[in-house]
Amino acid sequence: MPQDMTSQPLARITPVQRAVTVAPSRAVARTEPSPREKAAIIVRLLLAEGAQVPIAALPEHMQAALTEQMGQMRLVDRATLSAVVEEFLTELEEVGLSFPGGIEGALSMMDGHISPTAASRLRRLASASGKADPWDRIVKLPSERLLPVIEAESTEVAAVMLSKMPVARSAELLGKLPGDRARRVAFAMSMTGNIDPETVRRIGQSLATQMDAQPARAFDIGPAERVGAILNFAPNLTREDVLTGLEAEDALFAEQVRRTIFTFEHIPARVAARDVPKVLRMLPQEQLVTAFVAANSQEKLTPVTEFMLANVSQRLGQTLREEMAERGPVKEKDGDEAMAAILTMIRQLEGAGEIVLLSEDE
Secondary structure (H helix, E strand, O other), X not given: OOOOHHHOOHHHOOHHHHHHHOOOOOOOOOOOOOHHHHHHHHHHHHHHOOXXXXXXXXXXXXXXXXXXXXXXXXXXXXHHXXXXXXXXXXXXXXXXXXXXXXXXXXXXXXXXXXXXXXXXXXXXXXXXXXXXXXXXXXXXXXXXXXXXXXXXXXXXXXXXXXXXXXXXXXXXXXXXXXXXXXXXXXXXXXXXXXXXXXXXXXXXXXXHHHHHOOOOOOOOOOHHHHHHHHHHOOOHHHHHHHHHHXXXXXXXXXXXXXXXXXXXXXXXXXXXXXXXXXXXXXXXXXXXXXXXXXXXXXXXXXXXXXXXXXOOOHHHHHXXXXXXXXXXXXXXXXXXXXXXXXXXXXXXXXXXXOOOOOOOOO
16 A cells, blocks of 8 residues: 555545545554455445445345344444455455356356356256346346246236336336236236245246256257248259248248248348348449349349349449340359349348348338
8 A cells, every 4th residue: 555645635535545544553453354344344334435336236145144244243443444445455456357246147258158058057056056046047038938938827926027027128028918918917016015025036946947947949040940041042943842842741830931031032022222232232243243134034033133223323223234135144053143142142231230121011
């Protein structure tokens, strides 16, 4: 600690440094406080100075231990306060690396580096220990995992779940429930005022255990989306053959696959007119000519060519039309590859946030 700290202007001294500054220089016989007492002293000092201490972020058992310790203490002499604060500052200065607190923070940091099976096992162990707050993880789960639970559980449990969620999340989930179910859950929320924290915790532990019991998914997206993504880049003939076969085997699944497919034919419905120039300027002009000539050879794809040419500059549109007129017929393989290149570029720009594909409703 600098020797000339007392000469600093008071406004420039932090609350912790001020506690060290006002300590008397004479030695005072005292008992070395325990680590828990030291923590209580530091928290008490910071709260007295008006600092915002995020104690609520600690596990509940640590919050309880800290509060109990503060309830047992009475007076602390200045020499002890000075020694505790100086030790605290020294430890802060020596910190070189910090880790997230709790298993959920560690799992968030390790996301993508450990297997889903290992992550699920660690969550189950944390829940079984009773130290982790189960609601910290439940509120972070995606809506598609929470919605079936809200629909299947009792009205009272669903009301507790929505009460523990942030307001925006609760509104989103409530809006996805059937009207009658949403009304009953909303009414049940009015009767949760007197529920005790331990009951809420036990409900959270039960729900977390139930969700952990579900097997980990090997794929991030559903089967219809996976098949649709593959068929997006398949030749037209192959795509139609596969869809025809799927309709014969499972008409419902075939319809789900069709909804996920984004092909050259869907460009006018899914790509905004203002985004067409962004797509075309990223591709070689010769490739665009090949794609448009191939598309014009199919009656159902001719409107796609006209849509894209009508939404570029007049000069570029006229140049492409002239080159298309001079270009002879193209091979089916070359045409499919050129149209696939346009689709790939659209997907890349969407992934980069450069464009936004319109939904079917839009």
